[in-house]
Amino acid sequence: MQLLWKRALKDRFKYVRRPIEDDEQVLRNKCKFGHRRGQTRKCSFAENKPDNVQVQKDEEPVCLEGSAMDVHIKWLKEEYLKTQRNWKEVDNRMNVTIEMRRKMISDKAPLKDILRLFPFLRCPYQLFREFQLLTHMDIYKKTVEILEIYSENILSLYAVRNNPINVMLQENLKRHTEEDVLKYMKMTAACLLLPDVFGDDSSLFAAVNEEVKAVTPVLEVKNPFHVNSCEFALYVEREELAQLDDCTMALAALVAAFRVFDIPCPKRIHRTLNFLESLVFEVRSPASLLTQVKREVEAPDYANI
Numbered sequence: 001m002q003l004l005w006k007r008a009l010k011d012r013f014k015y016v017r018r019p020i021e022d023d024e025q026v027l028r029n030k031c032k033f034g035h036r037r038g039q040t041r042k043c044s045f046a047e048n049k050p051d052n053v054q055v056q057k058d059e060e061p062v063c064l065e066g067s068a069m070d071v072h073i074k075w076l077k078e079e080y081l082k083t084q085r086n087w088k089e090v091d092n093r094m095n096v097t098i099e100m101r102r103k104m105i106s107d108k109a110p111l112k113d114i115l116r117l118f119p120f121l122r123c124p125y126q127l128f129r130e131f132q133l134l135t136h137m138d139i140y141k142k143t144v145e146i147l148e149i150y151s152e153n154i155l156s157l158y159a160v161r162n163n164p165i166n167v168m169l170q171e172n173l174k175r176h177t178e179e180d181v182l183k184y185m186k187m188t189a190a191c192l193l194l195p196d197v198f199g200d201d202s203s204l205f206a207a208v209n210e211e212v213k214a215v216t217p218v219l220e221v222k223n224p225f226h227v228n229s230c231e232f233a234l235y236v237e238r239e240e241l242a243q244l245d246d247c248t249m250a251l252a253a254l255v256a257a258f259r260v261f262d263i264p265c266p267k268r269i270h271r272t273l274n275f276l277e278s279l280v281f282e283v284r285s286p287a288s289l290l291t292q293v294k295r296e297v298e299a300p301d302y303a304n305i
Contacts, residue, residue, distance in 0.1 A: 072097050073117050080119040090120055091129070098133060105262050111237055114261075121260070122242050124234075124253055131256040135281070142280045143252040151183075151190035160193045165208065165224075172225040181227055188224050188247040194272050201268035205254070212238055216266055217257035219250050236261065255280065 072093045079085055097118070104114055120126040131139045160166050169189040176182060195202040206219040212235045220240070222231040224247070232244040234253045241257070244250040255276050258265055265273050277283075 069097065069100060076118060076120060077116075087125075090126070094118070094120060094126060094129070095133070098130075101130075105260075111261065115241075124242050124244055124249055127242065127253055127256050127260060130260045134259060137280055139256050139280060140249065140252045143255070143276075144248050146276065146279050147187040147190060147248055147251070151186045154190040154193055154197055155186060157197060160196055163193060163196055165189055165192045165196075168225060176227075184227070184246070185225050188230075191247040191251050192221065192224060194275070195269060198271040198275065200270075200272045201266075204266050204269040205272060206250075207235075214238075214266075216263055216269075217241075217254055217261075219244075219254055221250070236263075251276070 076090065076093055076097070079090060101114065101118055101121075104117075115121060121130065128138075128140050131137070154160065155166065155169075166189060169185060172185060173182060176185070192202075192206055192208060194200075195205040204214050204216060204218060206221050207213065208221045208224060212218055212220050214235075215237055217234065217236050220231075220233040220235055223229045230246075232246065232250040234241045234244060234250065234257060236257060242253060244253055255273065257263065258273065
């Protein structure tokens with residue numbers, strides 16, 4: 001009788017190409033006892049536990065077809081292609097899938113796989129929101145405050161007086177009289193000069209009017225002081241991740257990218273990013289940090305001599 005039942009079931013699905021999906025209990029047992037036949041690292045997505053996700057380097061990340069997680073990911077991928085997006089629902093589904101993203105990122109899944117499943121991380125708003133979910137800090141708001149407080153002080157430092165960015169700024173300031181335009185230009189210059197203030201490698205921070213060469217998160221900036229034609233973009237692994245509106249958004253996106261994608265900060269840029277993160281997370285007061293900036297510029301770095 002049992003053999004006849006199996007034969008009947010086999011005949012019933014003989015011409016159905018799509019494999020029969022196991023129910024939740026079967027999947028749990030297969031994962032528990034290491035069953036892998038006919039599966040490619042499929043874990044208990046049916047239990048809605050994203051931290052069980054494993055991604056192979058050379059394969060498309062696998063989600064169990066029909067699972068709740070797969071439904072969310074499919075919806076996000078389809079919604080990303082639309083011109084009019086339901087941002088409230090995007091936020092909700094990004095919340096639901098955050099554990100899966102964090103597991104993939106902590107397991108060092110390829111960035112292209114993460115972005116294929118979660119394309120909204122290419123949107124600055126979602127990048128900032130992800131940063132806030134992780135840190136409970138509004139990175140964009142804090143970046144605005146940083147540039148507004150420090151721009152004039154940075155531009156007045158002797159170390160940047162003859163810097164090409166500062167020279168370019170001074171030339172363009174003469175062409176404008178509008179207060180808001182002047183303020184924007186100064187904030188842009190201060191942003192781009194930060195690595196030079198700390199003696200860091202500016203090529204790991206921003207590529208100004210040149211090709212991006214860094215693999216780690218870096219900004220591409222074109223025509224920084226041309227109000228109507230300036231362009232800002234965030235690059236990761238030499239691929240454009242996001243287009244950005246201005247220097248404030250660009251700086252916030254750069255800081256957020258290191259934290260969101262768990263990318264180690266290169267030593268040749270760590271003092272600049274440490275300065276920014278200290279302000280974002282309010283580790284020290286602005287006054288003490290301004291003193292630190294001046295000390296970094298005035299004191300020789302004996303460790304590198």
